[in-house]
Amino acid sequence: MVKNDQNINSLKHHIMEEIARLAWADQLTPENEEKVTYEISPGPKAKYRCCVYKEREIVRERIRLAKGLCPSPNRESNNIIQVIDPACDDCAMQTYTVTDNCRFCLGKACINSCKFGAISEGDLRMHIDPAKCKECGQCAKNCPYEAIVHLTRPCKRACPVGAITFDEYGFCKIDEEKCVSCGHCIHSCPFGAIGSKTYLVQIIKAIKAGKEVIAMCAPATEGQFGEEITMASLRNALKEIGFSDMVEVGLGGDMTAAYEALEWSEARKEGRKMTTSCCPAFIRMLQKHFPDQYKENMSSTVSPMTAVSRYLKATHPGCVTVFIGPCIAKKAESQDTSVPDTADWVISYGEFRALLRSKGVEPKPVDDPYQEASIWGKRFASSGGVANAVIECMKERGEDTDDIKLMRCAGGDECRKALTLLKVGKLDADFVEGMVCPGGCVGGPSKHKTEMEINKARAALLHKADDRKVLENLKHYPMDKFSMHRDGHM
Structure with a gap:
């Protein structure tokens, strides 16, 4: 797929792949990292930048990001999204x-x-x-x-919460108090000056240490790699590179929908409006920009990622869980200490591909009907999918849902508008489904193909799914062994 940042993606994925190869070989040393720098930018002429010295410095900072570190050794920050200063100096200063x-x-x-x-x-x-x-x-x-x-600089234009400013030298600065880690700024920057921390090295170390490392593939995964690559295909590929197993997070969608439906029913009786809980960027928007609505209106049910992680940790004590999806904000969610037993690590589809290439593995079509989620859980990835699944659970419990008013928000602007209406008491809806990415998770910042390509392949794959009901499906899982509440209390 041709993207507006295709050249940037090729470079950063090449760097991640080389760092992963060194990690597999236990050769991730400063000397070998410098060899990677010179292999990518051998000189004497620069390939990507104005001069070879600047180019090499950018590669060095990208190597640090690929190791899960801040790009500059002189700057410490827990924020997932980081600015590579040497790459951020070519935008127009004047507006x-x-x-x-x-x-x-x-x-x-x-x-x-x-x-x-x-x-x-x-x-x-x-x-x-x-x-x-x-x-x-x-x-x-x-x-x-x-x-x-x-003229509005593209990173600032892409940010839905006004978290991006610029210093006196024109360098992009991210206000961590405002940032919701949606990642939209990353792919909007035409110079590749913004990136996210990557945790392939930590995952490789866990696998090499003999730990039980289990992958969790987001519902948006189906369709990302074409119609022939199913969840079973990816499961086999992950096992080939050393993962113990893989579980589709659509199962977590079923879990979240079932418990959120109980909350919606209770709120409905009380006349209280509620918002969904699966999009971490939406939750952080609530936390940071609408704190009262976060306390009063947000569902306390965990996201599908956390639900599956808790299920795995309850049934496989000591395991390490790794979420794979199109979402940058999931990386921030995994580091939220207020939500116990969520995913240990999160990687994007691009990072996942780099990990596969580092071991010479390519997903292949397989004849395997593997399915753990209902079609409702699988559809969590699309705008409206969460609300539809919750309504389905209410119907399965025999509740009349005809008079429920829903507001489905896809995109940062729509989410902010809905929350503003909620804040001032003018929201004409009972429940709000919030997804900061346009189109839902399938339109996430780290999607592997265009939404049109994904949705076409996705429709063909979902057509093959069986018609199991959400609540019936959950009877096969030990839901009493772990909490579905954010704070971890049963």
Whole structure:
């Protein structure tokens, strides 16, 4: 698939693959890391950047990210998303810029409308002094030729919570108090200056230490690698590289839907509105930007990832759980100490592919009808899937759901708008399904193909699933052995 950041992805995945190979061989040393740096950027001319020295420094910082560290050894941060400073210096500093459409007109509406003396006549067009400009936008508003444009840096434009600013040198800065770890800024940056910490090395060490490492594949996985690659295909591939087993997290979708349905029923009796609990970026948006609604309206049921992790830890004491999916925010969820026994590590599909390549493994079509989730749990990955599964559970319990009003939000702007309405008491819905990624998890920042390709393959795969009911399916699992509440209490 061709993406707008395809060249960047190729580079970072190459780096992750090489670091994983060194980890498998117990050769992850500073000397070998430097060899990787020079293998990627041998010189004397740079391949990707303005000079080979800058290019090598960026590779070094990406190697640190690939080891789960902050890119700079001089900066410590627990935030999953990090800025690679050497790569972040090519965006325009000015937000208001005069284009070639400027006619050098006699009216000088731009000069007359600027109260800060920031605009003067240049040689060929008007000029805006960035030191004086206050970004009020009056010049752009009053120019008769629309020759002045407002430029928003792509990372800032992609952030749904206003967590991105810039220092005096133009470097991107992420406000960790606001960041919800959605990861949208990562793929929006055309210079690859933003990345997330990666934990392939830690997973490889656990496998090599002989621990029982069990993979958990997100519901969005079906369709990511084409119609021929099923959950069973991925299960076999994971076992081939050393995982003990794999479980589809659609099973966790069934678990979450069943318990969230109980909460919805109770809230409905009380006349209280509720929000869903499966999207970690949505939950962090609630926590950080709508704290009162987080306390009053959020479901206390764990996400499908945490549900399956707890199930595995209850039935396989001492195991290590690894979630694989399209979500960057899941990495932050796995490090949330207020939610015990969630996934130990989280990797994206790109990281998963790098891990497979580091061992020379390729998923293959197999004739295996492996299925642990109902179709409702499998559909958790699409916008509306969570709410539909919860409603299905309420119906399976004999509850009349015809009068329930749902609001399905997909995308940061839609989620923020819904929560704002909830905050001011103007939300015309009983329940809110919040997913910060457009289209739901299948549109996550680390999806492997385009949504159109994924959905086409996904539809064919889901068509083959059986018609088991959610509550009937859960009778086959020891739901009394672990908690489905965020705090871990039974």
